[in-house]
Amino acid sequence: MPPLTEQHGWLTSPVVVCAPMRLIALPQLAVEVSGAGGFGFIGAGNNLDKLDGWLREAANLVNDHSILRMQYEATGILPIGFGYFNWAPSEDLEKAVAAVRKWKPAAVWQFGAHNNEDYANWAEKIRQASDGRTKVWIQIGSVADAVDVARLAKPVDVLVVQGTDAGGHGLDSGAGIISLLPEVADALHNAGMADIKLIGAGGIMDGRGTAAALMLGADGVCLGTRFLASEEAAIAEGYRKEVVRATDGGANTARTKVYDKLRGTTLWPEKYNARGVLNKSFYDDKSGMTFEENQRLHDEAMKQGDSGWGVDGRITTYAGTGVGLVKSVMKAEDIVKEVQRDAMSRLRLAAKQQ
């Protein structure tokens, strides 16, 4: 397969992807990222009812953007993707398929299936709906799943290799991309599937993480937490402020099920949990408060609005271990360009110095 930048004419190198964060990465953020030369995704999560409207909105935004419009007109492919959870009810598959048939997004991003066969079944329907022109991306978190998914859902275009540093949902135990990416690359190579593109995800915040992921074998990188602090993210101000405030993410975030439980999100497969910034909900759970009491306090905090976030708050701040590297809110376009520029200058400098 040719490089991602050749498959998708608007992409520039190194490839920077914005994660399809559920209800946070919406058309504005997705199109802004693609417009900057990155790969934007709409995060539909487990509710695909609004998908058609979001894609219509994205198509309108694309038509307002000179480079993206040219791409769209020349190829008929909408230069963004959308992501969904494969644990959603199967009637949602029909909605995804209808959206692909109608809008021809550049890619769909699959994640969170109860079993790997579901990825394959959904992928086949997506490919049929677009005559194979909508690429299939699948997110995995272990070497075994990478090989299994690649075999079952053949041909997978992209595997998003998610390390355990990632914010939000992922496997409850796993490796960081420092070892996961190279082992996945080797395993796919040994299985004769080295042409699958790999996107590194989990803990990447800037040009340094991006250059590192490329060294580990990635064809591009995915940033989630960093884009929470973009102007275009559909995010509460309290949440975004907490992302900018929090530091030392290894010490001050954790992978846990307690936030999901408090939020009433109970449909994730058992082996998933989510990483968030530590707050009172977490500490009280740890020190033995009953779930009912914790729930009551959480639901009260939900009414506070923006002041309900923070280390003394109770509303969930999903974020990765790299949260301490996010220091300000920026335009998504500037994030993409800064990350690309810094990654390249690091690589060039190191190649010269050593």
Add this chain to the structure above:
Amino acid sequence: MPPLTEQHGWLTSPVVVCAPMRLIALPQLAVEVSGAGGFGFIGAGNNLDKLDGWLREAANLVNDHSILRMQYEATGILPIGFGYFNWAPSEDLEKAVAAVRKWKPAAVWQFGAHNNEDYANWAEKIRQASDGRTKVWIQIGSVADAVDVARLAKPVDVLVVQGTDAGGHGLDSGAGIISLLPEVADALHNAGMADIKLIGAGGIMDGRGTAAALMLGADGVCLGTRFLASEEAAIAEGYRKEVVRATDGGANTARTKVYDKLRGTTLWPEKYNARGVLNKSFYDDKSGMTFEENQRLHDEAMKQGDSGWGVDGRITTYAGTGVGLVKSVMKAEDIVKEVQRDAMSRLRLAAKQQ
């Protein structure tokens, strides 16, 4: 401060360090690594009784090695270091100080203190014993500890930045180096201590991880698990075989206290645990077996020798998430050289391609 390769004449770039693995990294491995252009350490752990003998042995091996002998004669500094746990009894400090005074190793590596002041107290004595010629390395696992230790133990020569992917002991919760290294670098920079050298540790197995760590801001890398599978490691054959066999370390290793407990190692500070390959001891503990029964079975397995390791065994295989990247037993010298060569070719290629 000048680069590590200028501070230590035998070092070549990129700097590859072998972790001071307790009772596994002994004189033969340490000198072999330094002889190859890396930085070898003796792992004394919490028992410094044998330290004088080990350093004598190392000095003899150094005198058998043409390049290292020249270095040693020219500088009077033994071109290896040794590492110890700072939770060892304070009479061990006297042993460490005596060894430094007598043998002038190039560095000591401090780790595992109950509080950061202990690092500072021990470091001061070490510096006095060598007129500051023995460098002080301290291993940390969080941004907060990096800054605190750097301030308390000033001047710290090297901070070893250990991510949670590391095998063996480390903080029970933390980030991978993908986010930990850059945030530590930024925090030290902001605190006016950017001249401290950083060594990345945790999940680095080969040239890919090494190149990645350099991109993240490291001045060099530390490999532990990879050197378990070196010919010169003082390791049981069953342990080494299990390191070569195990794959998919995110799925098949875990951070836990159960292995320490079974081995009777109870003196680590509460916030530390250790990563090892999953085996019957782990699974039985998880499925509710009493500790007494688990202990009995573990102690029986200890008598089996090499067959006591493995996924169906019960003897501990401390190893990092990158264990799946270790595919064969090699000479330590060849590991150092392969890692350096591959890291450099990756960096040069990427700088050209992008």
